[in-house]
Amino acid sequence: xxxxxxxxxxxxxxxxxxxxxxxxxxxxxxxxxxxxxxxxxxxxxxxxxxxxxxxxxxxxxxxxxxxxxxxxxxxxxxxxxxxxxxxxxxxxxxxxxxxxxxxxxxxxxxxxxxxx
Amino acid sequence: xxxxxxxxxxxxxxxxxxxxxxxxxxxxxxxxxxxxxxxxxxxxxxxxxxxxxxxxxxxxxxxxxxxxxxxxxxxxxxxxxxxxxxxxxxxxxxxxxxxxxxxxxxxxxxxx
Numbered sequence: 643x644x645x646x647x648x649x650x651x652x653x654x655x656x657x658x659x660x661x662x663x664x665x666x667x668x669x670x671x672x673x674x675x676x677x678x679x680x681x682x683x684x685x686x687x688x689x690x691x692x693x694x695x696x697x698x699x700x701x702x703x704x705x706x707x708x709x710x711x712x713x714x715x716x717x718x719x720x721x722x723x724x725x726x727x728x729x730x731x732x733x734x735x736x737x738x739x740x741x742x743x744x745x746x747x748x749x750x751x752x753x754x755x756x757x758x
Numbered sequence: 759x760x761x762x763x764x765x766x767x768x769x770x771x772x773x774x775x776x777x778x779x780x781x782x783x784x785x786x787x788x789x790x791x792x793x794x795x796x797x798x799x800x801x802x803x804x805x806x807x808x809x810x811x812x813x814x815x816x817x818x819x820x821x822x823x824x825x826x827x828x829x830x831x832x833x834x835x836x837x838x839x840x841x842x843x844x845x846x847x848x849x850x851x852x853x854x855x856x857x858x859x860x861x862x863x864x865x866x867x868x869x870x
Contacts, residue, residue, distance in 0.1 A: 648801075676857070676858075678860075685845075685860040685861060686796075686858075687860075688857060688859065688860075733799070735802070737801070737802075737858075745790065745792070746804045749801030749802045749803065751800055751801050752800065752801050
């Protein structure tokens with residue numbers, strides 16, 4: 643099956659710094675990727691839809707200037723958390739849509755972000 | 759507003775069938791029923807989807823009622839590795855525009 647990777651798997655950063663998370667589709671091209679956030683004991687919340695070569699579409703309530711998304715190639719989307727604060731500590735998960743299997747999203751393993 | 763309703767948790771004995779129910783009484787004609795699961799601290803994994811007919815794959819079976827207002831995911835022979843949160847999601851037909859809205863899901867615990 644299609645594989646999606648994320649890097650790093652976990653990261654600790656200081657408050658006020660920025661952190662970049664990468665999401666890669668390893669064996670297929672993904673024109674669309676999705677970014678989710680999951681707080682402890684809660685469900686996944688969709689943050690934004692990332693389309694290759696165009697601006698991301700953010701869900702209501704998600705600050706686009708704080709969570710910068712870049713989808714510069716068909717295999718890579720990045721999420722940058724700018725000026726991170728402790729409340730941004732969460733599990734960030736990406737998924738990719740594969741046109742060869744239109745009813746299935748492939749999820750990455752997630753990135754655990756801790757802001758101190 | 760939640761589009762699906764699932765029990766918060768269920769238990770199942772190893773080797774037995776696990777039947778996970780889901781209510782989606784407001785489902786519209788063009789919406790599919792998807793099932794994903796999330797093992798602790800991992801990304802979700804696709805299990806199966808269906809529109810009207812019952813579906814089966816190597817992982818599970820999906821039984822959809824005739825009125826499409828509810829469905830049941832069946833894991834025929836549950837193993838300890840099937841312990842996870844199972845999400846039932848309804849969404850428009852597949853494609854790059856379809857979004858998955860995750861509810862709270864059902865925590866299935868498979869006991870030895």
